[in-house]
Amino acid sequence: MSREIIAVLGAGSWGTALANVAAENGHIVRLWSHRAEQVDEINETHRNTKYLGEHPINEGVIAVADMKQVVADADLVLSVVPTKATREVARQLVTILKETNHKVVVMAATKGIEPVTYKRISEMLAEEIPCKYLGGLGIIAGPSHAEGVIKHDPTLITAVSSDLAVAKYVQNVLSNQIFRVYTNTDVVGSEIGAALKNVIAIGAGALESLGYDANAKAALFTRGLAEISRLGQAFGANPITFMGLAGVGDLFATATSVYSRNYRAGVQLGQGKQLSDVVADMGMVIEGISTTKVAHELAQKKHVEMPITSAMYRVIYDNEDVKNVMQLLMGRPVSQEGK
Numbered sequence: 001m002s003r004e005i006i007a008v009l010g011a012g013s014w015g016t017a018l019a020n021v022a023a024e025n026g027h028i029v030r031l032w033s034h035r036a037e038q039v040d041e042i043n044e045t046h047r048n049t050k051y052l053g054e055h056p057i058n059e060g061v062i063a064v065a066d067m068k069q070v071v072a073d074a075d076l077v078l079s080v081v082p083t084k085a086t087r088e089v090a091r092q093l094v095t096i097l098k099e100t101n102h103k104v105v106v107m108a109a110t111k112g113i114e115p116v117t118y119k120r121i122s123e124m125l126a127e128e129i130p131c132k133y134l135g136g137l138g139i140i141a142g143p144s145h146a147e148g149v150i151k152h153d154p155t156l157i158t159a160v161s162s163d164l165a166v167a168k169y170v171q172n173v174l175s176n177q178i179f180r181v182y183t184n185t186d187v188v189g190s191e192i193g194a195a196l197k198n199v200i201a202i203g204a205g206a207l208e209s210l211g212y213d214a215n216a217k218a219a220l221f222t223r224g225l226a227e228i229s230r231l232g233q234a235f236g237a238n239p240i241t242f243m244g245l246a247g248v249g250d251l252f253a254t255a256t257s258v259y260s261r262n263y264r265a266g267v268q269l270g271q272g273k274q275l276s277d278v279v280a281d282m283g284m285v286i287e288g289i290s291t292t293k294v295a296h297e298l299a300q301k302k303h304v305e306m307p308i309t310s311a312m313y314r315v316i317y318d319n320e321d322v323k324n325v326m327q328l329l330m331g332r333p334v335s336q337e338g339k
């Protein structure tokens, strides 16, 4: 693999961990942060303490506050800001690409769906970035907590693009002995799996707060995945995708790990903490909060039965008690699997 120039946009937990992987693979890596003090911290101490504590970051990761310096000669751009910042950051990227007049491959690592428009991340990017500046577009997904990746836990992710050559390029750039990248061409399924597992992870945290064990969690994962798959298929996703890294893989990782912001938010909501306090105390993005509303609305729009998502909507947005919504779920008419 040649030495690529990689621009990582967003210096939170996941942007920093991905930049670290790319630098460890020998690429030239520039990490864009919109906060000058964070740039100094990363370059001077090789730490990003707000997001990754004392974990050292590879010295090849150069943090930069000026996006133009980061993007000007890049081959690959990894967009790793939260869903709500994706369009704004993409517009800044386009301004630079117009000036430098060059093409980049853009891969989003964000897991969410835009409220109101219901656009997936790659759809937002395709709307914002003119084709003439795109050497390829896709996403990366899969079970990959930044905290695990930075400490070299073996991790498998998937690079997804409708253009398999683009997915293979990203696979080659990011793969190494402990960070193994698969490819997939099902963008719709992968993005829906990646976004909606967060809703179920909040539910898993809420179950934990009630003291329930493996039976209840397995029930939640299985039926949660069934409804994610139903929604995905309503948008044309390949059902096999939900059996893969962007589906069951990421659901398992997120809904069982204390690293997960969504799971931890679920625990706190289940304990009766106010949503605004949960969000404020986390200090990092909890994508599943917004995705729960989006998924609940999409289910209604597409006439897809998503009882767990709707229950989570009532917990998060109507302040309903977790135990009550769980009893209502358990009291639904008995049904047949596989429908």
Ligand SMILES: NC(=O)C1=CN([C@@H]2O[C@H](COP(=O)(O)OP(=O)(O)OC[C@H]3O[C@@H](n4cnc5c(N)ncnc54)[C@H](OP(=O)(O)O)[C@@H]3O)[C@@H](O)[C@H]2O)C=CC1
Residues within 6 Å of the ligand: 010, 011, 012, 013, 014, 015, 033, 034, 035, 051, 080, 081, 082, 083, 085, 088, 089, 109, 110, 111, 112, 144, 145, 146, 147, 283, 284, 285, 287
């Ligand atoms: N954390 C993880 O393990 C994983 C996260 N993801 C996904 O990656 C995305 C990012 O998550 P994560 O890194 O955890 O989030 P964090 O909350 O840790 O970090 C978000 C980063 O984006 C920055 N940011 C927010 N808004 C803007 C903006 N308008 N312009 C520039 N920078 C901005 C934040 O800056 P500031 O510090 O100023 O707030 C921060 O550096 C999410 O969609 C998440 O679901 C995917 C896989 C793993």
Ligand SMILES: O=C(CO)COP(=O)(O)O
Residues within 6 Å of the ligand: 111, 142, 143, 144, 145, 146, 198, 201, 250, 253, 254, 259, 260, 261, 262, 263, 285, 286, 287
């Ligand atoms: O997507 C993730 C791991 O694959 C990260 O999940 P959280 O945002 O819940 O931490």
